Amino acid sequence: MTTQIDEMRLDGNAIGGLLHEIFAVEMTNAVGTCAHCGAVNEVGRVHVYVHAPGTVVRCPDCEQVLMKIVRAKGRYWIEMTGTRLLEFAVP
Numbered sequence: 704m705t706t707q708i709d710e711m712r713l714d715g716n717a718i719g720g721l722l723h724e725i726f727a728v729e730m731t732n733a734v735g736t737c738a739h740c741g742a743v744n745e746v747g748r749v750h751v752y753v754h755a756p757g758t759v760v761r762c763p764d765c766e767q768v769l770m771k772i773v774r775a776k777g778r779y780w781i782e783m784t785g786t787r788l789l790e791f792a793v794p
């Protein structure tokens with residue numbers, strides 16, 4: 704089971720395009736703080752699962768969910784309770 708999940712895991716670059724659509728700036732160098740363990744990681748380093756219902760982003764340190772993104776029917780749903788802080792450069 705764990706092996707199957709690991710095989711489906713991508714890095715944060717996999718959601719670079721999706722985050723760019725939402726935030727309209729380059730986000731792979733953005734830095735997020737995990738609300739669960741406090742780890743600070745660049746978006747490019749997070750663990751991404753795109754085969755869940757929607758896209759699930761997990762902390763590379765504690766594997767808790769940082770963000771869930773669903774894009775359907777012309778709308779986005781973004782759940783970010785697992786991200787304490789998201790920091791990125793003004794374009």
Ligand SMILES: [Zn+2]
Binds near residue numbers: 738766
């Ligand atoms: Zn964490």
